[in-house]
Amino acid sequence: MPSPTDNLEEYTHYNMDTPKINDLNICIATENGSGSASANNILFKAIFKMGIPCSSKNMFPSNIQGLPTWYQIRASAEGYLARKDVIDVMVMFNDATAAKDIYRVRDGGLILYDDSTPLPAHLKREGVSYLGVPANKLVQKLVPASPLRAKQRNMIYVGALAYLFGIDMGIIKSVLQDTFGNKPAVIESNLICIDAGYQYMKEKGYTQNIARLEVIPNGNKGKIITDGNTACALGAIYGGASVISWYPITPSSSLAEAIEHYMPRLRKKRNGKAAYAIVQAEDEIAAAGMVVGAGWAGARAMTTTSGPGLSLMNETIGLAYFAEIPCVFFIIQRGGPSTGLPTRTQQSDILLMYYASHGDTRHIILIPHDINSCFDFARRSFDFAERFQTPVFVMLDLDLGMNLWSSDPLKLEKEPFDRGKLLTAEDLEEWKKQGRKFRRYFDFDGDGIPYRTIPGNTHPMASYFTRGSGHDADARYSEDEKDYKETLDRLRKKHETARRYVPKPIVEMTKGVKTGVICFGSSYEPTRDARDRLRAAGLKTNHLLLRALPLTSEVKDFLEANEVVYLVEQNRDAQMASIIKDEWPELGAKIQSVLVYDGLPVTAGEVVRQILEGKAGAEVHVTRREAAGRMQLQG
Amino acid sequence: MPSPTDNLEEYTHYNMDTPKINDLNICIATENGSGSASANNILFKAIFKMGIPCSSKNMFPSNIQGLPTWYQIRASAEGYLARKDVIDVMVMFNDATAAKDIYRVRDGGLILYDDSTPLPAHLKREGVSYLGVPANKLVQKLVPASPLRAKQRNMIYVGALAYLFGIDMGIIKSVLQDTFGNKPAVIESNLICIDAGYQYMKEKGYTQNIARLEVIPNGNKGKIITDGNTACALGAIYGGASVISWYPITPSSSLAEAIEHYMPRLRKKRNGKAAYAIVQAEDEIAAAGMVVGAGWAGARAMTTTSGPGLSLMNETIGLAYFAEIPCVFFIIQRGGPSTGLPTRTQQSDILLMYYASHGDTRHIILIPHDINSCFDFARRSFDFAERFQTPVFVMLDLDLGMNLWSSDPLKLEKEPFDRGKLLTAEDLEEWKKQGRKFRRYFDFDGDGIPYRTIPGNTHPMASYFTRGSGHDADARYSEDEKDYKETLDRLRKKHETARRYVPKPIVEMTKGVKTGVICFGSSYEPTRDARDRLRAAGLKTNHLLLRALPLTSEVKDFLEANEVVYLVEQNRDAQMASIIKDEWPELGAKIQSVLVYDGLPVTAGEVVRQILEGKAGAEVHVTRREAAGRMQLQG
Amino acid sequence: MAEAKVNRINLTEKDYEGAPSTMCRGCGHDAISASIMRAFYSSSIDPRKVIKLSGIGCSSKTPAYFMSQSFGFNAVHGRMSAVATGANLANRNLIPIGVSGDGDTGAIGLGNFCHMMRRNVNITYIIENNGVYGLTKGQFSATADKGTVMKGGKVNDIPPIDLAELAIILGATYVARSFSGDRKQLAPLIQGAVAHKGSAVLDVLSPCVTFNNHEGSTKSLKYIKEHLDPVHDIDFIPPFENIEVDYEEGTDQEVELHDGSRIILHKLGRNYDPTSKMGALQAIHAAVAEGKFLTGLIYYDPSRPEFAEEMDLCDTPLAELGQEDLQPSVEDLDRVNGQLMK
Amino acid sequence: MAEAKVNRINLTEKDYEGAPSTMCRGCGHDAISASIMRAFYSSSIDPRKVIKLSGIGCSSKTPAYFMSQSFGFNAVHGRMSAVATGANLANRNLIPIGVSGDGDTGAIGLGNFCHMMRRNVNITYIIENNGVYGLTKGQFSATADKGTVMKGGKVNDIPPIDLAELAIILGATYVARSFSGDRKQLAPLIQGAVAHKGSAVLDVLSPCVTFNNHEGSTKSLKYIKEHLDPVHDIDFIPPFENIEVDYEEGTDQEVELHDGSRIILHKLGRNYDPTSKMGALQAIHAAVAEGKFLTGLIYYDPSRPEFAEEMDLCDTPLAELGQEDLQPSVEDLDRVNGQLMK
């Protein structure tokens, strides 16, 4: 096999003299709060509308206005949607970061800058070509003085890029239409600026030979663009969530806000009134408490938060675990520990989630990896919560939750809600006839899952007393150690039962191949990309996409079937590996961790590099990885 | 080797016709709040004063008055102090539990009961002898009607047992003297009742041939009796704790209250004013916050709590970890999850403690196993906190923290406080001379530990800005992923450095022996006992007493040196094993877990039984263990 | 043997009992439980339509000791307010009674309590106030008066939080103070609270006979009895008893509650109007200044809608809605997909 | 070039500056930072003796943007009160200024805030009150008025918490309200707060120009300006300036602070006495009733000792005590051992 280079992407790119078709990686550097968001969105949507497979990554600051922000758009004929660390074009519209930005472009790349004022010497570098567009001057001519003017400036680079790479103005118009449909004035002024950028390039006769974007007929046909949080919100609504309590925190707020947006539009009103309650709680402890109270009283209840909120919810989660109350927690992970990097992505709350709360606790975690699994798992999370009468986590990360992904349309599996072992007054009447006694915490079926009634059930047998303290099978207060141990053992058994219910991993095995790769969540796309590159480089791999905890037998089989298994996760301490090693230590010894935890969406290049290092026998080691100085976006 | 019986203790006890000397296990069943506490204490102290090695276990309810409570006193000529599950004598003074209590005595054992009213038929059983003492009648005769009278009733059994087993009344008098020194009236009335019980037995000519207690001259000489919480409190005071913030919770309250008791008596006043601040906070989050604020400002600060409080402190702990602030958390573990069994013992908060808070975090945990290590580790915990500028946990469990242990006197290692890399104004002046720049988070020494200044240091170079969000080596706000990763990697390196500083395990190896046993905390004493019994039964074992996390190389060596390693821990999910497997999966595969988690102090018998089962090849498995129906106290 | 007395729904007092109490003999909390049973019996409320919630503490244990036919939830320390809010949203038709302690509500739970009051969530919220943490053996709570003495002799050096005053300021719509030993006052106050739709807070002085009943304590049975300052005598008249009470002009005041029941306030000396917020605050401060415990219905605001109303919640309990009510159609999803294609 | 103006300790205004702000242009919080710098400069306080603390939020970011010579601590959300309490106990000689937001203090931090006030911990506690969660993009906070409208059009349906009123009730000893745009009032109020020993709370209206500055918002710059209701004009006179202020009988009032500095209150129409708790509460309620924002020094209580005093803390900062001060002797330990042998 060819010797690994530090960056396998290189040969696909450098020193080419014919432009690539629909293969382009643009990075737009601006200031946040400067209006670039909508300009970037228009550009991305336009490329999408051309039918070209594309993705966007927004690397924004934890601040509202004035700090650096980067937006990366990748067009990929082969349909790879992961963030890419080799940048073809840099839109250098932020003076504060320009000095660094110019070195983020690959050799042979292109820098688009605002030449309203001449380019200072220190921003010149070798090996890349510069194209200037007088964005400031143009908007000053075109847009009447107003706060809006500054924002319009960003439309200029949209037009310039459109010309350079061949995006048809008609398509841009239709995107503007979709976006500002009801505001013709806005469409007009945006269009003027975009066109100005377009025409300027044209008059100058500027060209480039990096890439051309060409319409792919019916490409992206039927595809939607959305983020994981929105998909989860819709999933929760379709899953029957009726009590939603949350406390704002990035990156989970947009999930709750998407529910606030869609719920009134989708959920049937009942004679004019709301069939749901959405409460912005005073803090995460209250949010969790409300969800537990609502779950206890029989509603499908959920909250959503990220690391700091999860830490605060620990005690309440333990109550729900021990008192066996259904409730759902959406955890959108960000860079920790503590406040960390609130607007960057990571998968570093896995241990805290799986073992949440003091005492012996283990929880069910659903792990979507794309838009449709977000929708599907969010919907089904309420079934799992009620079936197992326990807190269920839906684990996302900021990359999956907040970045835009193109996807097949959301698909609703038409299946009945699973309310689990919920007994109505009628059921109890039946039991009574059969001379059966309702015992809240008794393991009738030997699967560790007891039967449950909810307040409002007025059958004489129905009521019981719920508590987080020791209790016997009849929900009576008890400090007897036999009762106590029985409860603990049954809860463990319930967890074992869950193994047979949670979503199984998606496994891909090739005969004769003994190298495996495991990933989960937003690492899926870069890993897919990476595995293709490794194959091209002569290294075939088997694959397992982990979709839930507790671990299922398929994971064990996969570990047994492979000699070495690379586990890709976005944290420093190999947290998922730790959970696997806890279950199967001898097999866990086969794991080589691929760890990406700098807060940026994972790139295929990084995964490839770490795997090749690992393959080269070296233990994947932080400092080693740093040594390999690769080009990467400093978002 | 002899085939394992379900309870190896049996043969040491059953059907003997000559009484054993100073080998006795008494269980006293009463109602809490009935005054039995002081009666039991007098009895225990008296046996201690006779010079006989002895221990007591208090199994009390989470309630103030009226629920069942049990007090076990073990006298052991060989000096075994663990709780013992074979009971020789049952003091049956609680009607509510009598029906069960009579079956807790071993065959051939003795039941002492109050025969003021005739013994009901259902409380009679075969194979044990009954002795009655009319406690109620006696106190009614002796004590004037008053709330006190009911309490005095318990003194009767003290006297009765004293006569039966040969405790000299003189010794009892001196114990009363020690206890109520300044209240002659109380001494008097207690003495009257004790004597009445004594005389009654004598007149009846009652005897038993189970055991005799005999004075051991100079036995227990120089020994103290106290609990782990008190030892920790004294250790904290000697360690220089000056800001203590806490929120009441069993079983940690008595640690804080011991500080409140001893601090004013031990800490020098400064012109009449207090050189410490003890705050009862409004909740655990505030307690942790105050401790972090005080640690940041340069005081030696601590809090103490148990599971529920630890859960609530998670977010604040993460702040201290990421902002690198010294602070100490005493965690006294109780039965979880949730409120669980608040007055019973367990070691089930290990994972939550070690990985506390969201994001990639790992912490330093000191694990004392006896009174002197409680004192010593508590004192040194502040050195570790300042040396590593991070939260340090001192992990106890209720058995160690709240039960009385006889021990050698507390010994103070005379060594200077280690304030770690703390820079004074003078130091900075020195640095300035050397042209060195103070950089708060820069790894000058390559050990991951930066230098630190504290507020009040007015040197122009001293001040910096502390935050839980991303920062660079100069403590400036940063979202740059290189700065961020650098910080995370340095924190991990700091944790690796800690391995070389934390208390090493105490290892005991025997040539040729390939079976190892690991334990920690309050499991030490029963494990010591169990290993002796196993040796007697023909199974020699090596031993490692774990005293801290992160794991040190000695643990690895021990795992390598043994073929099978039994790890004794007091939780359901083998939490410590999980941490070991995470570090060394292939070695972790050798671990056979011995799990005791019913909330009662571990017994040697249980450890022996599980090890023999494990040895018999069977995986230690909950239900199997249950099958082995053994006699055990239903506290 | 004589027929047991029954109430309007044919239940006997026995039907309102719970498991045997595990409080200390003489604990004020048991007396409050008795008043609760009396109140629900007298108002003929079906215990199976009631939910009992609490936090952690001796006080919070008591819901197990009354109305065992009701569902109960002994949650975690200080979080009853949040849990009860969730339960109320899930099923607004149930009658929630919350029992908490001064530690549970005044310390760890204070923030959540304040926000529950602010939302005016429908609940009868009883604070069993003994000035100490009973279950953890007698430490001072946030309602311990400045200068009061702990059993060990320790003196409290920070001022107390007056939870009734706080509730009024934060938006509670029915706020009363009473004493565990005064069932004549407490039972009707509880009946009124249950009839009221919104946050009804009862700060009930309830001596801890084990840890806070000694000389020097301002929450001892003796001290409380000597310092009670009732603003009025009180009678409760359930809706089904539409009897004509002939009360004296000027000295009596009638308060009509949401469900048509009435509270009659018999003035005692002063002219006290519970519907004036400022008046209520003044009265509390005046009493505190004199070292007195102001008791009775201190504040009442009939105008403010309960939280579920503010949320425009449907009448059917959310917990009773099925998939057909909750799950939108496939067509709706296709429409959303369509929007997401743009 | 002209000499830069210096204050009494020879520091220029520049010496009180911080890192460049990252607030939105026009954010009220920046104006408050400016007033803080002005106040400390005018009072000639050595920034190196000051500690700056905050929670999480836009407001809580601002301590990085003033007085960079001071130690600063941007803690976690809602916990500044607890962290500041610990810091104050560790070193009572430092001058603590805390900056928080209405979300940070009024929502997640409410319980801890209340208890800090109750303890009267020495601090200048500034709440930068914009009625929204700025940093998380504009959700309503606990101080959002009922009926105020969110940018998206959503209407707030629960009443606000008045943090100044709450502070007064809970025991804070210096409580003021002001407006970010009114430096003439705000700066002296801050100077007074810093001079005061105890919990000094400043509830400062501070418009969020990005998320809460629109029509329909009751916290927009325009709305606030139109509804300000100052109770007096205010001047601060530091101890070192023992000038004789000749103020008009009756219309001016002088308030003497712990360190000998003075606040002069110039009455505006009404006769307002900030030392009356009830008067303060009444004035606040009256203003709220009229939809006005009462500003100025609303309440002042010089009598109550700060927490460190109540705790009888020694004068030397605990943080500066060494092993010789902190560690008892071996003999003492032997004595304890002796007691434990009985």
Ligand SMILES: Cc1ncc(C[n+]2csc(CCOP(=O)(O)OP(=O)(O)O)c2C)c(N)n1
């Ligand atoms: C998170 C947490 N912290 C602390 C405790 C310990 N605890 C149990 S009850 C209690 C205080 C109870 O006081 P109060 O609410 O006044 O009830 P009371 O016993 O006086 O009736 C505390 C601190 C706990 N159970 N959970």
Ligand SMILES: Cc1ncc(C[n+]2csc(CCOP(=O)(O)OP(=O)(O)O)c2C)c(N)n1
């Ligand atoms: C535990 C926790 N929950 C939530 C958040 C997210 N968060 C950051 S700032 C903020 C609110 C800030 O509002 P405010 O205190 O009013 O400050 P402002 O931005 O309005 O100045 C929230 C909820 C967090 N950082 N930590």
Ligand code: SF4
């Ligand atoms: S300890 Fe106090 S509060 Fe608790 S039950 Fe006993 S008397 Fe009541």
Ligand code: SF4
């Ligand atoms: S978002 Fe609002 S509060 Fe935050 S900086 Fe901008 S204007 Fe200020």
Ligand SMILES: [Mg+2]
């Ligand atoms: Mg209490």
Ligand SMILES: [Mg+2]
């Ligand atoms: Mg705000």
